[in-house]
Amino acid sequence: MIDSSSSSAIEQIDYDANYPLGLIGGGIAMLVGAAIWGAVTYFTEYQIGYMAIGLGFLVGIAFRFFGKGHSMLFGLSSAGLSLIGCVLGNLLFYTGVIARDEGTSFLEILLFLVTNPLAVIELFTLAFDFRDLLFYALAAYVGFRVALDKSQTQPQTAQSQ
16 A cells, blocks of 8 residues: 555656756756856946846756756756856856957957966956855856746646546
């Protein structure tokens, strides 16, 4: 005989979960969100907190849609991608500002930074602002919560008559 705790554990199994596909979808969403973050910050010359929420939401939705999983791994991975997206968005913003100020191409500066990790560390150290941590944490939280939101993905059970 199956007791109620056993049946609830069975219902929690992710039969349709596909972690690799969720990771790919979340990764693409992270790249798109980072590009939007960098462009909006560059053109407005202001870091908008809603961008962090939007980036986390975009990654979380993509991870949930493509991955279809509800385990902690899905939430943590989405949070990690959201965090990386914010850092990448800031890197793209800094790259644009340096390229503009130096009168050189964006791709040239980006290639230099990608091949020189110490320069990236120095850049982030010089440009660090406490708000960055707040935005990063906010994006990670939203990415985590949205990826694990079961209310949007659980099928409704049919009621017997």
